[in-house]
Amino acid sequence: MPVHYEESIDLMNKDGGLKGNLSLTNITDLLQFLSSSAKSGVIRLQSHPGGEEGKIHFVGGELVSVVSKNLSGLEGLADLLSWDQGTFHFLPGVAAQKTNIGLSVQHAIMEAVVLLDKQASTTVNETLRSDERSFDMQEAERSSTEVMNDLLEIPGIDAVVVVGRDGFVIESAGSSARVNIDELGASLAHSINGIEEMGSELNVNRFQDMFIEYGRAVIMCRPVGDAVAAIITPDASKLGIIRHKTRKLFEELGHSF
Numbered sequence: 001m002p003v004h005y006e007e008s009i010d011l012m013n014k015d016g017g018l019k020g021n022l023s024l025t026n027i028t029d030l031l032q033f034l035s036s037s038a039k040s041g042v043i044r045l046q047s048h049p050g051g052e053e054g055k056i057h058f059v060g061g062e063l064v065s066v067v068s069k070n071l072s073g074l075e076g077l078a079d080l081l082s083w084d085q086g087t088f089h090f091l092p093g094v095a096a097q098k099t100n101i102g103l104s105v106q107h108a109i110m111e112a113v114v115l116l117d118k119q120a121s122t123t124v125n126e127t128l129r130s131d132e133r134s135f136d137m138q139e140a141e142r143s144s145t146e147v148m149n150d151l152l153e154i155p156g157i158d159a160v161v162v163v164g165r166d167g168f169v170i171e172s173a174g175s176s177a178r179v180n181i182d183e184l185g186a187s188l189a190h191s192i193n194g195i196e197e198m199g200s201e202l203n204v205n206r207f208q209d210m211f212i213e214y215g216r217a218v219i220m221c222r223p224v225g226d227a228v229a230a231i232i233t234p235d236a237s238k239l240g241i242i243r244h245k246t247r248k249l250f251e252e253l254g255h256s257f
Contacts, residue, residue: 017041018090027081028109030088035061035105041092048086056080057096063108065096073100078112078119144256147249148173151231154245156238161230162257163188170227170257179217179232188221192228211239222250225257 020030022045030043038061045054045068054068054076068076101108148160152174159174161181167189172181195207210221213236220242221230229250233242 017092018088020088022083022086022088025088027083027088030090031056031063031105031109034058034090035063037061039090039092040095041090042094042096043088043090045080045083045088046086047083054080054083057094059095061105063101063103063105064099066101066108074108074111074115077101077108078115081109081112081116142252144171144253145173147253147256151246151249151253154242156233156242157231157246158234159232161185161188161232162224162253163228163230165189165193165226165228174232179219184219184230188219188228188230192221209243211236220246222246224250224254227257229253 040059043056052069057065066073066076068079071079151157151160161172161184162170163185164170167186169185199207212219218233218236219230221228
């Protein structure tokens with residue numbers, strides 16, 4: 001006489017039902033075997049290590065209910081399909097108290113695999129976003145000296161200077177025989193103040209870039225935080241690539257000032 005309630009499972013353990021190890025028989029093969037045999041009953045699974053439990057109910061070879069830890073239905077099946085270590089025990093004649101799937105085994109497996117793929121894709125995207133946030137944080141935490149040294153690595157840049165609005169040099173890196181760095185600070189602050197005043201009168205917002213070309217050097221300036229950064233290059237031949245490569249570094253430098 002068939003048993004109809006899960007409370008009687010312990011009574012069925014003596015019947016020598018189908019048992020095995022998930023490291024030798026994967027869940028997909030087990031489900032397809034029971035489906036092709038038109039079995040009715042429950043598979044009880046236990047993961048190793050951890051000891052989490054799962055249950056899969058069949059009626060006439062069709063899936064009617066799946067539970068894995070706190071997941072049920074297709075989500076529970078997707079979770080169980082990811083198990084590769086543990087044990088299983090099939091007990092015939094044990095009916096599910098609730099139905100949460102009601103699909104053929106093949107259809108249910110396909111739906112669960114799609115769900116697993118979506119979960120994996122979401123995890124990868126979250127990891128990438130987390131890595132990007134971590135990278136941004138690392139970039140923001142770099143010292144101004146590190147950023148200015150990176151600027152010096154750009155071909156064509158001889159020196160980098162950060163000048164306060166009062167005309168004093170806050171920090172500098174590199175060297176240039178073409179320009180007196182200390183004199184540059186006062187001159188640059190005076191020029192920038194005049195340019196910003198003109199921008200205010202013309203209502204064209206704050207200045208973004210300034211290029212000054214002399215016979216012996218080119219000076220490119222850009223605001224960084226509350227200060228102004230200037231780079232010195234011998235000529236204008238590399239100015240395009242310099243402007244492109246310095247943009248993000250200037251933005252990063254602004255975090256320090």
